[in-house]
Amino acid sequence: MTVTIPILDLSKFQPDNPEAAASTQKFLDELYTAMHEVGFFYVRNHGVRSEILQGGFEISKAFFNLPLEEKLKIEKIHSPHFRGYTQLYQEITDYKEDNREQVDIGREFPAEPITDDRPLYSSMRGPNLWPENLPEFKKHILELMQAMTDVGITILRAMAKSLRVVDEAAFMEMFNDDYCARMKLTRYPGMKNAVDKPLDHGLGVGPHKDYGFLALLLQDSIGGLQVQSHDGQWIDATPIPGTFVVNIGETLERLTNKTFIATTHRVLNNPDDRDRFSIPVFLAPSLDTHVPQALTPATPDKQETDKNFKAVISDVKENQLLQDEIYGVNELNGFFRSHPRIRDRWYQYDEKSKLWSRRETPLVST
Numbered sequence: 040m041t042v043t044i045p046i047l048d049l050s051k052f053q054p055d056n057p058e059a060a061a062s063t064q065k066f067l068d069e070l071y072t073a074m075h076e077v078g079f080f081y082v083r084n085h086g087v088r089s090e091i092l093q094g095g096f097e098i099s100k101a102f103f104n105l106p107l108e109e110k111l112k113i114e115k116i117h118s119p120h121f122r123g124y125t126q127l128y129q130e131i132t133d134y135k136e137d138n139r140e141q142v143d144i145g146r147e148f149p150a151e152p153i154t155d156d157r158p159l160y161s162s163m164r165g166p167n168l169w170p171e172n173l174p175e176f177k178k179h180i181l182e183l184m185q186a187m188t189d190v191g192i193t194i195l196r197a198m199a200k201s202l203r204v205v206d207e208a209a210f211m212e213m214f215n216d217d218y219c220a221r222m223k224l225t226r227y228p229g230m231k232n233a234v235d236k237p238l239d240h241g242l243g244v245g246p247h248k249d250y251g252f253l254a255l256l257l258q259d260s261i262g263g264l265q266v267q268s269h270d271g272q273w274i275d276a277t278p279i280p281g282t283f284v285v286n287i288g289e290t291l292e293r294l295t296n297k298t299f300i301a302t303t304h305r306v307l308n309n310p311d312d313r314d315r316f317s318i319p320v321f322l323a324p325s326l327d328t329h330v331p332q333a334l335t336p337a338t339p340d341k342q343e344t345d346k347n348f349k350a351v352i353s354d355v356k357e358n359q360l361l362q363d364e365i366y367g368v369n370e371l372n373g374f375f376r377s378h379p380r381i382r383d384r385w386y387q388y389d390e391k392s393k394l395w396s397r398r399e400t401p402l403v404s405t
């Protein structure tokens with residue numbers, strides 16, 4: 040069966056307008072089907088002005104065009120909050136170096152004092168690293184992150200409604216003022232980019248599932264994002280102007296007892312010399328949230344109910360989930376796992392208590 044990624048019209052979702060009840064319901068039904076069967080969809084009529092989106096790409100390109108030594112001034116290693124720039128080939132997904140460079144941005148908070156009474160994961164909050172020589176960067180990027188976050192929160196509310204059995208108020212309480220948002224600016228060099236010489240495997244980012252709740256992605260017109268269908272085939276998420284691509288992470292999949300699926304995806308570098316740019320935003324609940332293990336009843340396994348349904352084939356192993364009940368613990372462990380250099384510079388492990396803590400001063404490498 041060929042899988043297509045559905046396109047949903049967010050303007051149909053008007054939960055507070057009784058006159059739009061029918062169109063809202065239609066949207067919720069489409070959303071349910073998309074999340075249950077594909078785990079990915081495009082959203083159009085999301086209401087974010089195109090100048091904000093265009094401005095985001097322009098400022099992101101301006102940053103990546105800076106000389107490397109300028110970009111390295113905000114390298115992530117300088118941030119105990121895991122913010123900042125990562126060079127090409129420095130991050131590893133599915134055992135291969137990613138052919139991409141990126142900047143990680145989070146919600147802007149002042150650094151908190153390091154005290155024993157705070158949970159360690161409170162270090163995930165903190166300031167971003169901003170490039171000194173691009174003064175307009177901060178304003179544009181925070182504006183774009185807020186606009187995309189607002190769309191994401193609306194979609195999360197729609198997801199709660201479409202699941203029906205979920206208590207919407209309790210679900211949305213996880214996204215109180217202290218919700219988590221992370222944005223990435225990415226550049227994937229084209230395979231024929233003579234300066235960068237991408238690694239032959241051609242993977243901008245290897246097969247993976249996102250681990251939070253929701254990802255909302257702005258992509259340019261180059262293409263390369265692929266989504267893995269149930270039977271293991273790779274489907275192109277071909278760019279559609281004016282849309283975001285939406286998918287969920289493993290924490291929400293677990294919470295819905297796999298009624299909604301966190302689909303494996305990857306990005307291929309463009310075969311010619313043109314670079315691809317994308318800007319994903321990842322949403323998750325506030326760090327202190329106790330994420331319930333499952334809010335909905337288990338869905339009968341499709342393999343048991345449908346004789347024609349093939350076993351799900353994924354390049355990502357099951358049960359790699361970050362299983363702690365408190366979201367902040369999972370988020371910190373996830374960043375520890377993917378950024379051991381940053382972990383060791385800013386955090387220390389005590390063999391006796393088997394606990395991690397923040398270093399008073401960063402470890403200076405010799």
Ligand SMILES: O=C(O)CCC(=O)C(=O)O
Binds near residue numbers: 258
């Ligand atoms: O750049 C993209 O299209 C997707 C990136 C992605 O999947 C990720 O960073 O988790």
Ligand SMILES: [Fe+2]
Binds near residue numbers: 247248249254304
């Ligand atoms: Fe992803």
